[in-house]
Amino acid sequence: MKPLFSFLLLFVFVSCQSISQTKGQERSGSVNETPEFIEGLYINTKTIRDKKRWTLLFQVMKDAGMNTAVVDMQPHPPTPEQVAEAKALGIYMVARVVNFEGGLTEKSPNASLMASIQKSIRKACELGFPEIQLDYIRYADGGTNFSMSYEKRYESILGIVAEHKEKTKEVCPSDTKWTADIFGRVPFIQNDVIGQKVEPFSEVLHGLYPMLYPSHFYGLTKRVADPYGTIKDGLDLTVQRAKPGTKAIAWVQGFNMMVGPSKLSYTDYIKVQMQGARDSAGHGFIVWNAGNEYLETMNAYEKYKKEPTPSQMNLTKSE
Template sequence: MIRRFLRSALLAFCLAPALAHAAAAMAGRVVDGATGAPIAGATIIVDGHLVPVDEMGRFAVASQGPVFARAPGYRARTITLTASPPTDAVLRLEPFTPKALYLTVYGIGSSSLRDPALAVMREKGLNALVIDVKGDRGLVPFPSATAMTVPGARAITTIPNLAELVATLHAQGIYLIARIVTFKDPLLAASRPDLAVKRGNGELFRDRENLAWTDPLQQAVRDYNIGIAIEAAQAGFDEIQFDYVRFPDANQRLRFAGPTTEKDRVAAIAGFLGEARRRLLPYNVYVAADIFGYVCWNLDDTGIGQHLEELAPQVDYLSPMLYPSGFQFGIPGYRNPVSHSYEIVRLSLENALSRLNISPKRFRPWLQAFKDYAFDRRSFGGGEVRLQTKAAEDVGVDGWMLWNPRNVYGNLGVEQQAAR
């Protein structure tokens, strides 16, 4: 035993100088490009693996080559470290606050919808677009090798060349978010009933829109959606956003591939997001999850597998849908949400932040830019939109996204601002 200890100690003594030199030669610090302040908890990736970053933004890598860096509230960046430069390279990330409009599968391909949206962005100084790369009905509008395996998923092409579209919009300074409607997928469910959510009698479950869903417990369903996400990342999108990343909200007994207690549901959704984030590490893209607005308030999983404390560690951004029309029961102190747009947005975000104790930059909410459907049918034009954006800005989150399923953005009520 003593001999083994001496051999181990001798080996460690001989290797220590080399290892220390390698680590020192590849050391770096991540800092705010505007202030020079360290960015604690930044994400550093080398060879597809996460590298620890301390409270002073310091990190060390043991190999040369590309280093990916990102942190919520900043533009992602890639640099190359070699053994010869200074031992303490400074990696500066530029602050960035996305303010986005949304375009559907059809909107991105229609000049009558896309061009006016881009004009509004130029006029108002907005700087980001959310684009469907897998839409609400399972359609994938670009030549996707992954989607070719599902009949009907490639029924239309509104984006002939995804990488070319990304390059064109990037040249205009636009930050690009790829929206992927995940478990609501009538095309995959129809072609693979073994992967679908079923009713108690074995028939396909269909929601209020008569759309079928796929089972979050099935690995093949996860692989399909992550495969499309990887294609979007390879095309150059800045961020992958998973929507409908949940179990269906159905008041009936449904059949899945395994148990679906609250614990099981939460584990399935958090597990999917964690897996997606790991598999997207080689592409230096941000990962976001859209969540119900009430998830900011409910202490359970809202019956759909979305539990705030379990979701936050798995993604870069949480994107609660804070549409006043979606708050059927209001929030504490405000029973009529459409008359209190500012309070709905601000208080929901503040409540979520108080629970998580994380930076507000980890949130980027969806806001309402469509007519109310649940209360008094009021229009959500300039005044209502501005109340919501001001609430988000007052909390200090990393921007916001405006949702209008018709892709019509007239008087937004947002102030002219320089796109950062």
């Protein structure tokens, strides 16, 4: 299906649905305040560069009841007009800033790379993004050529976060929220060679976004086959281990990979991940689809809003 036709179908589908009140629609008085429960989409550079696509997708999100967008800042950030348009629709805007694509392979990043990352952070703050989400803020997964203890790795990554904050403080307001994406396995294990750990990260960041895509739990049959439980457990563990007050938002899988073991349709596979987030102690979800093809996601979102979650169904049965 061609992308334009998909988006037209998406717009017609959502516009024709009755919009019910959901937990995710509880908005604060300002689009610069984090929603109580985040429900949103990832927005890529392709969508940013296509103004009509941008306008359509944000209108679809608004009409459906979503409240958040995680937006790429590299290599082509949105314009001030695009950010204003999204905010006018009541969408909370998160700036995704990639740090080390694939992860650091040396002990420390070079100065020019750090300067480039900080330039993107400054641009996000200038555009009025209330939240900076640091992605790939880690070491390579098994691809480093040096010896370094777990604790030194954590200290090093946290030092990079501290430098970003210090070098951008002349532009980024003091109330800017700083968050980070973490590997989906990180909440489930004690230590990790990539230099990410829930406890120290939560000491310096306002929120964590574990990438809990069930398809990526290679070799763990139960996780791959249980999208609901994988999201719920991952968020519950993140909240349990993090400093009190730290937000935990799941990246959920909006792409058709290893869906078969769940015995669910692609749409229901996305839906139950959303339900897992809602049934957890966490604070929401963002759907990742690299191509920004969200027709199935919006179908799933509409079902998610109308159907009881597994925990609610179990409670009813027990009563």
